[in-house]
Amino acid sequence: MRNGPLGTVALAAVLVLVGCGSAAGPESSPDGGNKLVVWDWKSGDPAAAAYVEEAKTDFARKHPDVTVEFVAQPFDQYYTLLGAAIQAGKGPDVMLFNGGGQLRDRVDALVPLDDHVAEDRDRLSGWDAFTEDGRTYAAPVTLQGHPIYYNEELYERAGLDPDRPPATWNEFVSGCTTIREKTGATCFALGNKEGIGIQFFLSGLGSGALTDQEYDDWIAGPRNWTSPNMRRLFQLWTDTDGAGLNNEGANSTAMFNDSFALFSSGKAAHVIGLMSDVGHWKDFGEFLDPGDVGVMRAPVITAGATPSLPYDGGIGYAVARWTADPHLAADLVRSLTSRDALAAFHTGAGAIAADTAIDVSEAGPAAAAIVSEIESGEPALHVALSSTTLDLMGRLSQQLLSGSVTVEEALSQLAASDEGG
Amino acid sequence: MPLAGTPSSVRSDPAARTVRVPTGRGARPGARAGARRAEYLAPYALVAPAVLVIVVLRLYPLVLGVNFSFTGDGELDGTAVGLDNYVTLFGDPLFLGALRNVGLLVLLLPVAVAIPGLLATFIHLRVPGHRLFRGVYFFPAVLSPVIVGAIFNLLLAFDGPVNAVLDTVDLGPVDWLGDPDVAIFAVVGVHVWATFGMALVVFLAGFSTLDPSLLDAARIDGAPLPRIIWHVIIPGLSRTIQFVVVTTMIGMLTSMFGLLYVMTSGGPGGATYLPEYYIWIQQGQMSRPALASAASTVLFLVMVVVGLLQISVLRRSGRAE
Numbered sequence: 001m002r003n004g005p006l007g008t009v010a011l012a013a014v015l016v017l018v019g020c021g022s023a024a025g026p027e028s029s030p031d032g033g034n035k036l037v038v039w040d041w042k043s044g045d046p047a048a049a050a051y052v053e054e055a056k057t058d059f060a061r062k063h064p065d066v067t068v069e070f071v072a073q074p075f076d077q078y079y080t081l082l083g084a085a086i087q088a089g090k091g092p093d094v095m096l097f098n099g100g101g102q103l104r105d106r107v108d109a110l111v112p113l114d115d116h117v118a119e120d121r122d123r124l125s126g127w128d129a130f131t132e133d134g135r136t137y138a139a140p141v142t143l144q145g146h147p148i149y150y151n152e153e154l155y156e157r158a159g160l161d162p163d164r165p166p167a168t169w170n171e172f173v174s175g176c177t178t179i180r181e182k183t184g185a186t187c188f189a190l191g192n193k194e195g196i197g198i199q200f201f202l203s204g205l206g207s208g209a210l211t212d213q214e215y216d217d218w219i220a221g222p223r224n225w226t227s228p229n230m231r232r233l234f235q236l237w238t239d240t241d242g243a244g245l246n247n248e249g250a251n252s253t254a255m256f257n258d259s260f261a262l263f264s265s266g267k268a269a270h271v272i273g274l275m276s277d278v279g280h281w282k283d284f285g286e287f288l289d290p291g292d293v294g295v296m297r298a299p300v301i302t303a304g305a306t307p308s309l310p311y312d313g314g315i316g317y318a319v320a321r322w323t324a325d326p327h328l329a330a331d332l333v334r335s336l337t338s339r340d341a342l343a344a345f346h347t348g349a350g351a352i353a354a355d356t357a358i359d360v361s362e363a364g365p366a367a368a369a370i371v372s373e374i375e376s377g378e379p380a381l382h383v384a385l386s387s388t389t390l391d392l393m394g395r396l397s398q399q400l401l402s403g404s405v406t407v408e409e410a411l412s413q414l415a416a417s418d419e420g421g
Numbered sequence: 422m423p424l425a426g427t428p429s430s431v432r433s434d435p436a437a438r439t440v441r442v443p444t445g446r447g448a449r450p451g452a453r454a455g456a457r458r459a460e461y462l463a464p465y466a467l468v469a470p471a472v473l474v475i476v477v478l479r480l481y482p483l484v485l486g487v488n489f490s491f492t493g494d495g496e497l498d499g500t501a502v503g504l505d506n507y508v509t510l511f512g513d514p515l516f517l518g519a520l521r522n523v524g525l526l527v528l529l530l531p532v533a534v535a536i537p538g539l540l541a542t543f544i545h546l547r548v549p550g551h552r553l554f555r556g557v558y559f560f561p562a563v564l565s566p567v568i569v570g571a572i573f574n575l576l577l578a579f580d581g582p583v584n585a586v587l588d589t590v591d592l593g594p595v596d597w598l599g600d601p602d603v604a605i606f607a608v609v610g611v612h613v614w615a616t617f618g619m620a621l622v623v624f625l626a627g628f629s630t631l632d633p634s635l636l637d638a639a640r641i642d643g644a645p646l647p648r649i650i651w652h653v654i655i656p657g658l659s660r661t662i663q664f665v666v667v668t669t670m671i672g673m674l675t676s677m678f679g680l681l682y683v684m685t686s687g688g689p690g691g692a693t694y695l696p697e698y699y700i701w702i703q704q705g706q707m708s709r710p711a712l713a714s715a716a717s718t719v720l721f722l723v724m725v726v727v728g729l730l731q732i733s734v735l736r737r738s739g740r741a742e
Contacts, residue, residue: 077705079705079706079708080701080704080705080706083704083705083708083710086708087710105495105707105708106708108495108496108498193598193599193685193686193688193689194686194688195686195688248579248580248594248596249578249579249580249594249596249599250599251596251598251599251600251688251689252577252578252579252596252597252598252599252604252685252689253578253579253599254574258578387706387707387708388707391702391706391707394688395515395688395689395690395691396690398599398601398688398689398690399601399689399690401689402599402600402601402689402690404601404690405690
């Protein structure tokens with residue numbers, strides 16, 4: 001059968017219309033208010049299934065007529081996708097954020113939650129990482145921090161007392177030398193391929209290097225990048241690598257999860273890891289005996305410094321500016337941070353939850369040691385920095401290790417970026 | 422595009438006209454005029470979908486993107502900032518480093534073209550096992566860059582097998598992906614390894630058009646292999662070489678993101694940044710979409726230059742034909 005020309009025109013028109021239709025944007029959340037869309041990178045993880053279920057149940061008790069849809073995005077692409085949604089001014093009603101720069105860079109797109117979460121303020125910790133200019137934009141789910149983990153079995157083999165980890169930097173370095181001689185393990189497992197090893201180093205050791213006043217000033221800003229103690233910390237970053245305290249090829253070793261694997265396999269005695277999610281006590285306890293995973297405070301580098309656990313709110317849920325009913329969305333955030341839900345998250349995913357009253361006694365000595373330090377803990381140094389400065393710091397840290405920039409140059413570039421950002 | 426010629430050729434097709442004349446009734450003059458008008462419009466209607474798709478899905482977003490690059494980020498979102506983003510861009514050593522790496526890719530282009538050319542020559546000259554090599558060489562072309570990157574991450578790791586082999590001959594370990602002077606060459610090398618199979622196939626197709634009597638004559642005259650390559654094969658394959666040069670260049674400029682992402686994340690110290698990686702970081706990680714648009718515009722202009730070179734090369738080879 002042959003079509004006449006008019007038939008061809010009609011067919012072409014249909015094709016064009018179909019083509020235009022397929023070019024339309026993704027479906028946005030309805031404004032009706034009877035459905036809430038949540039974006040995160042957690043809900044697809046089986047370890048978080050019980051948590052999501054608890055949160056949904058809690059929310060359904062308060063709002064039985066509202067459905068909640070969780071959309072799990074890949075973490076690698078998460079902020080790219082979120083950036084596109086923010087640019088378009090439509091997208092999820094509730095979304096998950098990492099604390100610190102990732103949230104602070106995007107507060108224009110978020111609803112301040114202070115009035116909605118007032119009742120939870122004392123129960124949960126870690127609010128600072130979700131606060132900008134005195135307003136809170138997300139409620140914390142987990143706490144994230146940078147404990148220094150050590151392998152107690154290597155300490156024992158080297159003839160060191162695993163119950164008394166080194167308290168000063170000099171003791172720490174000499175202990176590492178002994179461990180190297182007796183066991184062949186390096187001092188640190190360091191992965192700086194992504195340029196985030198420096199963040200862990202800065203925050204993990206910072207409380208041992210800065211005085212209390214310097215520490216508080218750093219968090220409050222403006223920051224003094226060229227103070228002698230900060231310079232010493234960056235010099236140590238370069239020197240520890242030069243002295244062979246790190247595994248070789250730190251710049252080409254991925255932190256996730258090659259450097260953590262070095263620690264888990266007993267090839268390194270220490271690693272500055274995380275408290276929640278990955279690279280933490282639970283991961284290490286799967287390879288090492290959980291009883292051999294020790295947690296120590298930062299060794300004192302500067303006399304008079306008070307070492308403390310560096311931690312902040314890890315991840316938290318925020319409410320989008322474009323949501324139809326901010327009250328409703330904020331209620332969902334409250335359900336997502338309810339005690340039952342957070343307890344399920346701790347059990348399932350091995351996270352240190354923002355509600356520190358949750359019982360962690362089942363999780364082993366390392367988790368208990370971390371939780372006992374939370375009360376005296378301080379915000380991590382790197383979380384106070386903007387993502388632009390963090391990105392620059394990552395690149396400079398790699399250049400410091402490869403010797404293509406000096407500590408002075410790096411610090412002056414970082415100071416300029418921090419001031420500008 | 423021979424648009425103007427199409428309607429006349431449609432009208433002059435007697436068979437088509439015969440079919441369209443209504444049977445059983447006399448053809449009325451009004452109906453014939455209508456049919457003629459429809460016939461005249463038909464070619465435009467036929468190209469309309471393609472044109473509309475290009476205009477709506479390509480050109481319009483492009484214009485929006487360029488326009489967006491003149492607005493600000495963050496607090497200045499939506500505000501016109503003139504050329505500020507471009508000033509920022511060309512003051513950013515990271516972006517300039519990315520452009521320098523583009524220049525480096527251009528310099529490495531002859532190597533990327535010579536490798537498949539040389540291997541295709543050997544296959545064409547039927548070295549022992551040439552059938553096997555033909556398949557083996559093409560194999561990496563079917564792997565995704567992420568898989569290739571992951572494989573070479575393992576091979577090139579500091580404590581990986583490549584360094585283990587080097588160690589046995591006392592060449593010491595090389596930090597392939599962690600040394601800023603080496604990493605970009607490692608990534609480009611892997612890209613060439615992963616993609617040369619396609620160029621090889623193009624070269625083999627080119628060889629099939631080569632007059633075998635020329636090769637035979639050169640052999641009978643006792644010419645050694647390098648002279649055969651230089652005086653017979655290269656002149657005979659000039660059009661194929663031009664085509665491979667252009668496609669390899671475009672591949673290098675636009676398809677290395679996956680490898681960079683997996684192998685080096687742009688590092689160490691930004692040494693392996695390319696513009697597309699920079700765009701992705703600014704948009705996704707730094708939340709600066711307008712700056713990313715400006716970088717995209719610059720990359721687009723670079724690609725326009727490459728594209729125009731492509732057209733001129735193809736035109737020239739068209740004339741040679």
